[in-house]
Amino acid sequence: AQSVTQLGSHVSVSEGALVLLRCNYSSSVPPYLFWYVQYPNQGLQLLLKYTSAATLVKGINGFEAEFKKSETSFHLTKPSAHMSDAAEYFCAVTHEAPGNQFYFGTGTSLTVIP
Amino acid sequence: DTGVSQDPRHKITKRGQNVTFRCDPISEHNRLYWYRQTLGQGPEFLTYFQNEAQLEKSRLLSDRFSAERPKGSFSTLEIQRTEQGDSAMYLCASSFDPRFEETQYFGPGTRLLVL
Numbered sequence: 153a154q155s156v157t158q159l160g161s162h163v164s165v166s167e168g169a170l171v172l173l174r175c176n177y178s179s180s181v182p183p184y185l186f187w188y189v190q191y192p193n194q195g196l197q198l199l200l201k202y203t204s205a206a207t208l209v210k211g212i213n214g215f216e217a218e219f220k221k222s223e224t225s226f227h228l229t230k231p232s233a234h235m236s237d238a239a240e241y242f243c244a245v246t247h248e249a250p251g252n253q254f255y256f257g258t259g260t261s262l263t264v265i266p
Numbered sequence: 267d268t269g270v271s272q273d274p275r276h277k278i279t280k281r282g283q284n285v286t287f288r289c290d291p292i293s294e295h296n297r298l299y300w301y302r303q304t305l306g307q308g309p310e311f312l313t314y315f316q317n318e319a320q321l322e323k324s325r326l327l328s329d330r331f332s333a334e335r336p337k338g339s340f341s342t343l344e345i346q347r348t349e350q351g352d353s354a355m356y357l358c359a360s361s362f363d364p365r366f367e368e369t370q371y372f373g374p375g376t377r378l379l380v381l
Contacts, residue, residue, distance in 0.1 A: 161306075184368055195270070195357060195372040196309070203368060242308050246368065253322070254299075254370060256308030 154179045156243045158257035166265045171215075171230040173260045175243030178224065185226040186244040186254070187217055196242065202226060213237070238264045270373035272358050278379045279348055286344045287376045291360030298341050299370060300333055301357040302326065309357050315341060348380045 159174040177183055184203045188196040200211025207219040213236075217228045226243060243257045271290045279285050291298050296317050301309035312331070313323045317338035327333075330348075335341040345352055355377050359370040 186369070188372070193374075193377070195272075195374040196359075198369055198371070201369060244308075253311045253314070254301075254309070256310070258306070259308050 154183065154245050154247065154255045156185075156245050156255060156257040158241075158243050158260050160260055161258065162261045162263070164263040164265060165233045167235055168232050171228070171233045171237065171262065173228040173241050173243075173262065175217075175226045175228065175257060176224050177226060177243075177245045179245055179247060181247045183245045183247055185217075185219060186246075187211065187215070187226075187228050188242045188244060188256075190240040190242065190259075192239075199228070199241075233262075233264045235264050235266065238262055270358055270360050270371055272356075272373040272376050274376055275374060276377050276379075278381065280381050281350060282347055284344065284346045285348060285378065286342055287356055287358075287378075288340060288342050289358030289360075289373060290340045291358070292371055295360035295362050295371070296338065297361045297363070297370075298335055299359040299361075300341070300343050301359065303355040303357055303375070304353075312343075345378075348378075350380045353378055353380045 187199040300312040
């Protein structure tokens with residue numbers, strides 16, 4: 153069975169401050185991990201993904217995430233928050249197998265304070 | 267390549283009515299997925315197709331739900347005898363053969379409100 157847990161359903165940061173969104177996964181097989189962003193009334197846009205290559209993954213808009221197997225974590229970070237980063241962020245896990253079903257977390261709403 | 271498109275973007279219906287949603291995946295993507303997303307939750311898997319074959323269905327997909335992908339291109343999701351609990355965002359995603367590309371690309375969704 154696979155699942156992800158996103159700690160903190162709401163995160164607020166000041167503009168220019170560090171963004172840290174937490175994701176812990178559970179998987180009995182090597183996982184593929186994703187971060188998606190969702191703006192209001194829109195679909196999900198891929199930010200970055202980990203697929204067993206480099207453990208530090210860089211994505212779009214200055215975001216990055218580090219896969220830590222020992223901690224079963226895949227936290228999302230950005231050094232300096234921008235107002236345009238305000239959105240809902242979802243972590244998802246899947247693995248290399250037929251079906252390729254994604255299991256999403258419940259999401260973290262990021263607010264950026266000017 | 268215009269991405270995954272979904273139609274309609276919004277649907278309001280009365281309880282008991284039937285509704286149908288359409289999804290057009292990215293061309294050459296042979297996998298197509300349907301998800302449901304309720305307020306404050308992440309997307310939940312409903313079903314997926316490999317070309318025209320429906321290969322897996324979630325237990326969330328009751329008998330009132332049916333999905334088709336007749337020619338392996340666009341897909342439709344029909345909900346019969348809608349209930350208020352069906353109110354949600356219905357998301358479609360597509361991917362290339364996951365042996366080569368496991369990323370799913372999502373459409374903008376269809377927001378359903380059942381009155």
